[in-house]
Amino acid sequence: MIYEVPETVDSAVALLSGATGSARILAGGTDLLVQMKSGVVEPDLVVDIKRIDGMKSIAQEDGGWRIGAAVSGAEMGEHQALCAAWPGVVEAMELIGSTQVQGRATLAGNLCNASPAADSVPAMVAAGAVVRVAGPDGVRDIPVEEIPVKPGKTSLGKGEFVTSVFLPARPVNSGDAYLRFIPRTEMDIAVVGCGVSLTLDEAGTCTAARVGLGAVAATVLVVEDAAAALIGSKADDTALDKMAAAVSAACKPIDDKRGTVAFRTHVAGVLAKRAAKIALARAQG
Amino acid sequence: MSQIHVTTKINGDTTEYLCDPEETLLDVLRDRLALTGAKEGCGTGDCGACSVTVDGRLVCSCLTLGAEADGCEIDTIEGMADGEKLHPLQQKFLEHAALQCGICTPGILVAAKSLLEKNPSPTEEEARYWLAGNLCRCTGYDKIIRAVMDAAEEMRRAS
Amino acid sequence: MPLDDQTPGQKPGEARQFKVVGTRPLRPDGIDKVTGRARFGADMSAPGMLIGRVLRSPHAHARIRSIDASKAEALEGVKAVVTRADFGAGDDDVADILDNCMAGEKALYDGHAVAAVAATSAAIARKALKLIDVDYETLPHVVDVDAAMKPDAPVLHEGLSDETVPDGVSQNVVHRVEFGHGDVEAGFAKADKVLERSFKTAATHQGYIEPHACLATMGTDGIADLWVCTQGHYMVRNTCAAILGIDQGKLRVTASEIGGGFGGKTTVFLEPVALALSRKANRPVKMTMTREEVLRATGPTSSTSIDVKIGMNKDGKITAASADLRYQGGAYQGSPADMGSMTAFAPYDLENVKTVGWDVVTNRPKAAAYRAPGAPMAAFAVESVVDELAKGFGLDPLDVRLKNAAREGTKSSYGPTFPAIGLEATLQAAKDHPHWKAPLGPNQGRGVACGFWFNFGGDTCVSLNITPDGTVTLSEGNPDIGGSRASMSMMAAEELGIPYDQVRTVIADTGALGQNEVTDGSRVTFAVGLATIKAARNAKKVLCERAAMVWGIDPEAVEWADGCARPAGDNAGKFPPMSLKEIAAIASNTGGPVAGHFEVNAEGAGVSFATHMVDTEVDPETGAVKVVRYTVFQDAGKAVHPAYVEGQFQGGAVQGIGWALNEEYIYGEDGRLQNPGFLDYRIPVASDLPMIDTVILEIPNPGHPYGVRGVGETSIVPPLAAIANSVSEAAGVRMTDLPMSPPKVLAAIQNG
Ligand SMILES: Cc1cc2nc3c(=O)[nH]c(=O)nc-3n(C[C@H](O)[C@H](O)[C@H](O)COP(=O)(O)OP(=O)(O)OC[C@H]3O[C@@H](n4cnc5c(N)ncnc54)[C@H](O)[C@@H]3O)c2cc1C
Numbered sequence A: 001m002i003y004e005v006p007e008t009v010d011s012a013v014a015l016l017s018g019a020t021g022s023a024r025i026l027a028g029g030t031d032l033l034v035q036m037k038s039g040v041v042e043p044d045l046v047v048d049i050k051r052i053d054g055m056k057s058i059a060q061e062d063g064g065w066r067i068g069a070a071v072s073g074a075e076m077g078e079h080q081a082l083c084a085a086w087p088g089v090v091e092a093m094e095l096i097g098s099t100q101v102q103g104r105a106t107l108a109g110n111l112c113n114a115s116p117a118a119d120s121v122p123a124m125v126a127a128g129a130v131v132r133v134a135g136p137d138g139v140r141d142i143p144v145e146e147i148p149v150k151p152g153k154t155s156l157g158k159g160e161f162v163t164s165v166f167l168p169a170r171p172v173n174s175g176d177a178y179l180r181f182i183p184r185t186e187m188d189i190a191v192v193g194c195g196v197s198l199t200l201d202e203a204g205t206c207t208a209a210r211v212g213l214g215a216v217a218a219t220v221l222v223v224e225d226a227a228a229a230l231i232g233s234k235a236d237d238t239a240l241d242k243m244a245a246a247v248s249a250a251c252k253p254i255d256d257k258r259g260t261v262a263f264r265t266h267v268a269g270v271l272a273k274r275a276a277k278i279a280l281a282r283a284q285g
Numbered sequence B: 001m002s003q004i005h006v007t008t009k010i011n012g013d014t015t016e017y018l019c020d021p022e023e024t025l026l027d028v029l030r031d032r033l034a035l036t037g038a039k040e041g042c043g044t045g046d047c048g049a050c051s052v053t054v055d056g057r058l059v060c061s062c063l064t065l066g067a068e069a070d071g072c073e074i075d076t077i078e079g080m081a082d083g084e085k086l087h088p089l090q091q092k093f094l095e096h097a098a099l100q101c102g103i104c105t106p107g108i109l110v111a112a113k114s115l116l117e118k119n120p121s122p123t124e125e126e127a128r129y130w131l132a133g134n135l136c137r138c139t140g141y142d143k144i145i146r147a148v149m150d151a152a153e154e155m156r157r158a159s
Numbered sequence C: 001m002p003l004d005d006q007t008p009g010q011k012p013g014e015a016r017q018f019k020v021v022g023t024r025p026l027r028p029d030g031i032d033k034v035t036g037r038a039r040f041g042a043d044m045s046a047p048g049m050l051i052g053r054v055l056r057s058p059h060a061h062a063r064i065r066s067i068d069a070s071k072a073e074a075l076e077g078v079k080a081v082v083t084r085a086d087f088g089a090g091d092d093d094v095a096d097i098l099d100n101c102m103a104g105e106k107a108l109y110d111g112h113a114v115a116a117v118a119a120t121s122a123a124i125a126r127k128a129l130k131l132i133d134v135d136y137e138t139l140p141h142v143v144d145v146d147a148a149m150k151p152d153a154p155v156l157h158e159g160l161s162d163e164t165v166p167d168g169v170s171q172n173v174v175h176r177v178e179f180g181h182g183d184v185e186a187g188f189a190k191a192d193k194v195l196e197r198s199f200k201t202a203a204t205h206q207g208y209i210e211p212h213a214c215l216a217t218m219g220t221d222g223i224a225d226l227w228v229c230t231q232g233h234y235m236v237r238n239t240c241a242a243i244l245g246i247d248q249g250k251l252r253v254t255a256s257e258i259g260g261g262f263g264g265k266t267t268v269f270l271e272p273v274a275l276a277l278s279r280k281a282n283r284p285v286k287m288t289m290t291r292e293e294v295l296r297a298t299g300p301t302s303s304t305s306i307d308v309k310i311g312m313n314k315d316g317k318i319t320a321a322s323a324d325l326r327y328q329g330g331a332y333q334g335s336p337a338d339m340g341s342m343t344a345f346a347p348y349d350l351e352n353v354k355t356v357g358w359d360v361v362t363n364r365p366k367a368a369a370y371r372a373p374g375a376p377m378a379a380f381a382v383e384s385v386v387d388e389l390a391k392g393f394g395l396d397p398l399d400v401r402l403k404n405a406a407r408e409g410t411k412s413s414y415g416p417t418f419p420a421i422g423l424e425a426t427l428q429a430a431k432d433h434p435h436w437k438a439p440l441g442p443n444q445g446r447g448v449a450c451g452f453w454f455n456f457g458g459d460t461c462v463s464l465n466i467t468p469d470g471t472v473t474l475s476e477g478n479p480d481i482g483g484s485r486a487s488m489s490m491m492a493a494e495e496l497g498i499p500y501d502q503v504r505t506v507i508a509d510t511g512a513l514g515q516n517e518v519t520d521g522s523r524v525t526f527a528v529g530l531a532t533i534k535a536a537r538n539a540k541k542v543l544c545e546r547a548a549m550v551w552g553i554d555p556e557a558v559e560w561a562d563g564c565a566r567p568a569g570d571n572a573g574k575f576p577p578m579s580l581k582e583i584a585a586i587a588s589n590t591g592g593p594v595a596g597h598f599e600v601n602a603e604g605a606g607v608s609f610a611t612h613m614v615d616t617e618v619d620p621e622t623g624a625v626k627v628v629r630y631t632v633f634q635d636a637g638k639a640v641h642p643a644y645v646e647g648q649f650q651g652g653a654v655q656g657i658g659w660a661l662n663e664e665y666i667y668g669e670d671g672r673l674q675n676p677g678f679l680d681y682r683i684p685v686a687s688d689l690p691m692i693d694t695v696i697l698e699i700p701n702p703g704h705p706y707g708v709r710g711v712g713e714t715s716i717v718p719p720l721a722a723i724a725n726s727v728s729e730a731a732g733v734r735m736t737d738l739p740m741s742p743p744k745v746l747a748a749i750q751n752g
């Protein structure tokens, strides 16, 4: 294995493009090193992106926030303005692993690991996050939900990597939230995860909503029916029940060591409702 | 396979080592530098026994490459006491009998120190969540949490 | 010389006034352990050391047709490869242990060792493992205990069943035990209500944070040294010697600090393999397990399937009780079915009782002891039925237990008649505790349960040496797993009448003392403590003789009190007391160094009981369970170091919480373990728990000079049941299947 620490995006792209064997980006390493340890991946080249300029910055842009691909969860949690703008995304990120894992884990790593249970991804989906990808053909921006294609697999091509995640400007009277279900209080992988983001008008009617769902299908789900159940409503109990039903209906989970189909389907609805209530309270200020 | 030359500061002392590219910081500390205070309970980030700080940030050394530490400052349990003076957390762990077998203790002390640096007055709940990545199978955590809270109080009084 | 079980001035029957015992001094190994310098199993290295790694079966059950290691042996840096062929036949006594350390004809579970290599680095060793070709013929497998008992189940070992096993069940059933007295059928006929329920518990792992590790050095002359984390280095010595066909005396084993064991380090896994590799390579070999190996291949406890039937009258009196307990112990005989069955009804004074236990083999790792082996599952089943009956009659569950409680003179369900025991005291303390009366919130329930453990004694040696400056070194042969050095130093100081810090206790290697039973059965504070006290008494005898010599009086006329030899009475003569230091200083001139030692097969361990009380809160929409309050009431006989006694109570309770709520071995259809890591093998984390309150009761054990009883194991016996009783109340439905993970609780709520 070769370990490289490029200092520019271009040299990282060149390294990745030129790799003859398998190549991996190293961000926080909290997935990659586990996989290397178990022998699931045995990369020939590891490219550490943490010393590339800009990868560690959280910067305001067009009223939104651009988060560098090497920013750790702990750094996001310490950024007050970011927490105020997108509390749901930050709390989703902060649910990942332990304090120790937080010290290293990144949003982009969580996304590019392409686990269906990744916590930050449903929250990013709800937030309408856009991912910036650098590659041999230059830079492109793509919606977050288009990155994972199946468990462990992304849509990124050879030589490409994510340089940042952009969370758009948040309209007034908006709020987001993320909840997941785990058997313990910490240190578990989500059995179900649900992110909700919504916007209200002056009268308190929901004008926009996005619902992202994790761990209930091969990739993150964008549940349009659930969003539709909220839009136009006051997010009252009837609307929330309708939304929860839409969420449960969208689930295509499997039975595994972490939960059953029936459990995941039911709890997805429960969490969606609870998350929507938090998002609503935040939108109401 | 060529080795990588790394220069770091460990517990304040400039330290150089050669390591294999896939070697973890934990392996470097334990096998190359004979700093065996950090323990390997899992090697996969789940137990916290390998906790160290890198540039002041609490991490699992089992999930960090030795090569990544180049230019960084690393603090381990071996650097926690100031000469013959134990850190208040170390002292409180002894007084509260907060260790039984003691294998989790170095990691928990390093993690607790990092907590108190960030938050000198944690609530019990904050302490429990901060330490949730440090498994202890012996104590049921009761005495550990008491020791951390007591040390926090003492450190607040002293400052 | 009054050197018996009494302190000078103490009247018979009067409680002894202790000076050191019962206080909370800092532990002598504490600074090493908070500074990171304590050396655990993996912390030792040797010059020229090789790294050993094990190749493990990916199959649950397979015949090993052949193993070709030639490519691995040819790899640069590989210095030795061993397979079963490198071990002799070994003694019959250790045949299963050897087969578990290195598979013979068949791989019997996922993770079973089939070969091992020693190489100059871990990376090379790992690479070498991939070069070993094992030709497997996979066989049908079985992992569930009830399935394994069926007559048509895949059979692990032909002809293993003994004469106790009836016809009509699988050969996987190795042994059947039965205990009891009276006539249960007649008893049931008299009951106002008879309740019968079936229970299941999943296999759980001890979950010690330190993986197994050792460093072996062995020459071709058979002389060998082993550094190892173990609960019993004497056991390691004897077992390895038998497996390798060497003399016990030639193998010196040193116990490292041990990072938890809970019973899981009472046998060998890597040690004989490391020695064999070292012998073959003629170099030191270090081996450590990964967490995955620990979970796949070392001792989980049994999973069980249990039926309990109890008859009770309206007033809460139990008329009869019976249980049928099926324990799978993994791939070899020796599940704790016998001990579990013996403990099932131990807390009760029963006229009619019958317990049947079944030891069953399955394609899982060989079960190792886990804290009160077999007892928690039995208590879960029995205490659940007692609770349901009591609540069904509208009775207070503590009153019902008090009404039926075993006490001094009770003929226990497993045979012996109890001497003074502390069960009633724990129940009464529970009843009087504010926790019992505290209000419960919405969706909360409160559960109580009792538990019992025998406690062990066994072979024990202690050597107490007095240095020329009058400090004391105490050598004992049991690894210190949770502060026992402190307790030994305290008992020695108490007995000698000197300050605690004047005694240093060390864990001696196998060359220094006679045979010592492993650190198990909650035996150490009792048995090693007893030997320590007796060794101190032997030393005091010598000290008194030396003073007598100096004073020119009869040794019988000298007594030991408050750390000094003193003339026993006015008739003995008038001499100023001589302190231990003074006598030590002149020891060389009065006959030589002073020491006391004691060797014993300790008996009289004194059984122990506990009652646990727990409040849980259930989220009715998700089935999630939160433990909100927990109190342990347990008899310690005499708490030598109360802080470490509390620690044992708390640790046992929390392991029980894990077992009750989330821990389980999950096997796939293919018989492979699906959760061999701490992420999915879910032991409790700090944020899952409240403080664990403790109440120490002290009902002296007549078998120990200070009244000490073991405390380590009883604390894991009641929690499964106490939590099940609490969750059942909170959820409004009886939970009979452990763990009570959220999907199960939610399904139970939804199905009513
Ligand atoms: C103990 C523990 C607990 C955990 N708990 C959770 C949890 O609760 N929820 C959860 O969702 N996850 C959890 N994880 C998984 C992991 O921590 C997260 O997925 C984390 O966000 C990964 O980020 P990273 O920076 O460490 O990724 P890395 O390990 O560095 O990378 C992950 C993968 O993505 C690729 N990659 C990384 N960055 C980029 C990039 N910029 N462009 C392209 N590819 C990239 C890497 O090559 C690798 O394949 C846990 C892990 C551990 C060890």
Ligand code: FES
Pocket (backbone or CB within 6 Å): B039, B040, B041, B042, B043, B044, B045, B046, B047, B048, B049, B050, B051, B060, B061, B062, B063
């Ligand atoms: S060894 Fe690093 S977290 Fe367990």
Ligand code: FES
Pocket (backbone or CB within 6 Å): B098, B099, B100, B101, B102, B103, B104, B105, B135, B136, B137, B138, B139, C209, C259, C260
């Ligand atoms: S004291 Fe043993 S694991 Fe914590």
